[in-house]
Amino acid sequence: MPCLALLTTGGTIAGTGAINRYTAAQLGAQDLLAAVPGLGALADLRIEEIFALDSRDLTPAHWLQLAARVRALIDDPAIDGIVITHGTDSLEETAFALHLLLPTHKPVVLTAAMRPSTSLSADGPLNLLQAAQVAVAPESAGRGVLVVANDQIISARFVAKTHTHAPDALSAPGAGPEGRVYGDALRYLRTPSAPRAALFDLRDKLSLPQVDVVLAYAGASDAPLRQALVSKAGGIVLALAGHGSLPHAWRQVLAELRALGVIVVRASRIGSGVMQQCNEDDDALGLIAAEGLNALQARILLMFGLATRTPLPALRTLFSGL
Numbered sequence: 028m029p030c031l032a033l034l035t036t037g038g039t040i041a042g043t044g045a046i047n048r049y050t051a052a053q054l055g056a057q058d059l060l061a062a063v064p065g066l067g068a069l070a071d072l073r074i075e076e077i078f079a080l081d082s083r084d085l086t087p088a089h090w091l092q093l094a095a096r097v098r099a100l101i102d103d104p105a106i107d108g109i110v111i112t113h114g115t116d117s118l119e120e121t122a123f124a125l126h127l128l129l130p131t132h133k134p135v136v137l138t139a140a141m142r143p144s145t146s147l148s149a150d151g152p153l154n155l156l157q158a159a160q161v162a163v164a165p166e167s168a169g170r171g172v173l174v175v176a177n178d179q180i181i182s183a184r185f186v187a188k189t190h191t192h193a194p195d196a197l198s199a200p201g202a203g204p205e206g207r208v209y210g211d212a213l214r215y216l217r218t219p220s221a222p223r224a225a226l227f228d229l230r231d232k233l234s235l236p237q238v239d240v241v242l243a244y245a246g247a248s249d250a251p252l253r254q255a256l257v258s259k260a261g262g263i264v265l266a267l268a269g270h271g272s273l274p275h276a277w278r279q280v281l282a283e284l285r286a287l288g289v290i291v292v293r294a295s296r297i298g299s300g301v302m303q304q305c306n307e308d309d310d311a312l313g314l315i316a317a318e319g320l321n322a323l324q325a326r327i328l329l330m331f332g333l334a335t336r337t338p339l340p341a342l343r344t345l346f347s348g349l
Contacts, residue, residue, distance in 0.1 A: 028070050030105055031072055032106050033075070033109075034109065034112070035075070036078040036080060037081060037112075037114060038051055038113050038114025039141065040112050040138070041151075042140075042144060042145075044145060046143065046146040051143075058144075059112065060072070060074070066155065069163055070159060070162075073106070075096070082121070083116045083117060085121065088233065088235075090125070091229055091235070093111070093125070094229070097129060097135060101133045107134075107162075110136050111138070112139065113137050113138070115196060119323065122183035123183055123184065123324050123327050124327050127225070127227050127331055128331075130225050134173065135171070135172045136167075137175075137183070139176055139197065140154055141194050154175060154176050157178065157208045158175040161208065166213075171184075171223075173205065176197045177195045179206075179207055180206040182202070187200055187298060189298070203216070204216065226331075235331070236334055237261055238264060238329050239262075241263055241264070242296060252280045253280055255289065256280070256284065260289060262290040263284065263291045263292070264291075266296040267296060268296060271294065271302040271317070273293060285313040290329060290332075290339065292325045292326075292329050293309060293317060294320065294322040315343050315346055320346065320349060325346070329342070
């Protein structure tokens with residue numbers, strides 16, 4: 028049989044209690060497996076409990092720790108694929124971080140649940156089974172990090188949580204799923220890209236530079252940006268209205284930040300769409316347009332770029348290439 032590594036990190040899929048009032052990360056890996064009798068018939072399983080956390084409490088340091096362990100499993104020729112259980116609250120951030128930190132030739136599949144294990148119609152067991160199906164399927168090779176939930180196969184590049192409670196909360200706004208799971212079969216809707224190496228190698232890092240997200244709204248002051256002058260943040264992502272429209276009242280403090288060497292990325296607070304480097308005076312202001320990345324993704328890419336001391340022109344190329 029194929030050999031799968033199953034890494035658990037906590038989340039609602041391991042939660043217990045009422046559906047509207049439960050505690051995440053209460054079950055261990057063996058309890059998760061006991062709810063999915065068919066899993067042992069799919070693969071030989073190697074189980075590791077990495078964290079036992081509600082995903083709202085995961086930090087960038089956890090991404091680095093998880094990525095280092097997954098990278099070691101990818102390099103292990105005995106392992107055919109990796110499945111990671113995770114909470115939905117921050118799954119999109121962990122998934123995108125792994126998308127940047129891992130090579131794409133071996134399947135890495137994250138899965139989660141919107142209902143705790145003790146609720147009626149808990150979605151965790153089926154999601155876990157389908158994640159394992161995807162991870163062992165030969166056609167999943169070369170597709171990099173994937174997310175499987177509610178019968179959908181979603182690229183980590185595009186995944187987002189788009190609903191507070193619904194079982195189909197994980198989706199890919201503007202891109203759609205990579206494929207779907209139909210019972211014992213799966214169907215991909217796109218051909219895989221050529222396998223690539225990791226975009227960043229942070230295996231020697233234990234922490235990452237501080238990057239804050241500042242939200243624009245009607246009448247927003249520049250106080251959070253001025254606070255960044257004091258806190259000496261390494262970078263800032265602006266979650267702006269519409270097509271990344273930059274408030275005129277913020278331009279002076281942005282110039283001060285850039286003079287101090289703070290890298291500023293102009294993103295949108297809208298969930299889908301693309302902004303370009305030419306939409307505002309990005310070159311003159313020394314800003315980076317987030318292109319097709321949302322504000323959360325832009326923050327992660329900027330953190331990794333700062334950690335590797337990537338120059339501003341190269342950072343712009345990275346943003347435009349994703």
